[in-house]
Amino acid sequence: MTKPKVLLLGEIAIAKDTWNSLSDIAELIEPKASNRAEFIEECKSGELDGVVAGYRTFGSFAVTGMFDQELLEVLPKSMKFLAHNGAGYDQIDVHACAERDPPLLVSNVPTAVDDSTADTAVFLIIGALRNFNTSMLALREGKWRGNPPPPLGHDPQGKVLGILGMGGIGRNLKAKMDVFGMTTIYHNRKPLSEEMSGGAKYVSFDELLETSDVISLNLPLNKNTRHIISTKELQKMKKGVVIVNTARGAVLDEDALVKALDSGHVLSVGLDVYEEEPKVHPGLVRNPNVLLVPHMGTWSVETQDKMEKFCIGNVRSAIEKGKLNSPVPEHASLQ
Numbered sequence: 001m002t003k004p005k006v007l008l009l010g011e012i013a014i015a016k017d018t019w020n021s022l023s024d025i026a027e028l029i030e031p032k033a034s035n036r037a038e039f040i041e042e043c044k045s046g047e048l049d050g051v052v053a054g055y056r057t058f059g060s061f062a063v064t065g066m067f068d069q070e071l072l073e074v075l076p077k078s079m080k081f082l083a084h085n086g087a088g089y090d091q092i093d094v095h096a097c098a099e100r101d102p103p104l105l106v107s108n109v110p111t112a113v114d115d116s117t118a119d120t121a122v123f124l125i126i127g128a129l130r131n132f133n134t135s136m137l138a139l140r141e142g143k144w145r146g147n148p149p150p151p152l153g154h155d156p157q158g159k160v161l162g163i164l165g166m167g168g169i170g171r172n173l174k175a176k177m178d179v180f181g182m183t184t185i186y187h188n189r190k191p192l193s194e195e196m197s198g199g200a201k202y203v204s205f206d207e208l209l210e211t212s213d214v215i216s217l218n219l220p221l222n223k224n225t226r227h228i229i230s231t232k233e234l235q236k237m238k239k240g241v242v243i244v245n246t247a248r249g250a251v252l253d254e255d256a257l258v259k260a261l262d263s264g265h266v267l268s269v270g271l272d273v274y275e276e277e278p279k280v281h282p283g284l285v286r287n288p289n290v291l292l293v294p295h296m297g298t299w300s301v302e303t304q305d306k307m308e309k310f311c312i313g314n315v316r317s318a319i320e321k322g323k324l325n326s327p328v329p330e331h332a333s334l335q
């Protein structure tokens with residue numbers, strides 16, 4: 001009997017054995033295309049016909065671009081499942097996927113990302129509060145702490161951490177920052193139970209902006225959250241606020257942020273994500289009060305291994321049971 005095809009978009013970095021074990025139930029194929037135009041042609045040529053499920057990585061964007069209406073129109077009709085290896089699925093138009101006939105059901109990888117992304121946020125919070133970047137740059141230029149040395153930094157103890165988006169990563173971060181003596185408040189679309197929030201206080205969006213010493217962005221990027229932090233929101237923040245973003249660059253308006261940094265209203269920033277990755281706003285690069293990390297949130301052996309196995313689990317379930325283990329919330333009722 002012919003096996004269903006599974007399309008790999010991107011690379012399996014670690015869990016190669018788990019991936020190869022899928023060949024018991026599927027024919028594993030990869031596209032020849034190296035850019036979007038070629039990928040669209042390959043789809044149209046019929047070479048990918050018979051593909052039932054796809055596994056995609058964040059980096060495969062370089063080949064396919066957005067999973068949008070244009071792509072949905074050329075993908076083989078046999079393709080019913082797309083397992084995304086990542087928590088954030090903003091590269092996929094999940095609404096268009098739901099409306100396609102037949103729907104393309106999408107899963108993501110929540111939970112496996114929580115520790116390492118929250119760890120990255122911890123690093124950025126402490127680094128930005130203490131403003132370590134300035135002296136780290138001076139040291140590499142042979143100037144020790146710099147001349148003059150940087151202003152004194154700030155300790156986290158006793159400060160208020162405001163988490164915008166209290167999901168898996170936000171809750172994990174809250175627990176970690178308890179150890180640093182921070183008090184956490186949060187804003188979400190809905191308040192969480194006391195147990196889920198770990199005792200963090202639910203506040204309105206404005207109260208979070210107005211009362212936090214440090215603001216951590218941990219919400220998904222979608223049409224409702226694009227530039228959720230822009231000029232008006234930055235003005236509501238305390239003078240000297242520290243902002244950390246490990247969510248997606250575009251939840252924060254980078255032009256507005258650069259202006260708020262230049263005026264001194266925002267003291268320092270720690271960023272893992274950017275509006276137009278891999279480009280970084282020149283106003284951020286030139287500012288020593290900005291601690292920059294190139295989207296390294298889940299860049300660890302252990303987490304990549306967990307994420308890949310989780311995502312492969314979605315592919316296996318799609319083929320064996322016709323269902324994804326962790327459909328994105330928008331698709332949960334479709335299967």
Ligand SMILES: NC(=O)C1=CN([C@@H]2O[C@H](COP(=O)(O)OP(=O)(O)OC[C@H]3O[C@@H](n4cnc5c(N)ncnc54)[C@H](O)[C@@H]3O)[C@@H](O)[C@H]2O)C=CC1
Pocket residue numbers: 087088089110111113117164165166167168169170187188189190218219220221224225246247248272273295296297298
């Ligand atoms: N830097 C990195 O490498 C990584 C970045 N991420 C990003 O972090 C985001 C969050 O990840 P998780 O915590 O796993 O997601 P999650 O789905 O567990 O949590 C997101 C939370 O944000 C809340 N939310 C949604 N819209 C909101 C709004 N308008 N205002 C306030 N809260 C809102 C949701 O209710 C939910 O509680 C992902 O969507 C992804 O973009 C995730 C993993 C790694």
Ligand SMILES: O=CC(=O)O
Pocket residue numbers: 058085086087088089113297298
């Ligand atoms: O950015 C990484 C993700 O898992 O989302």
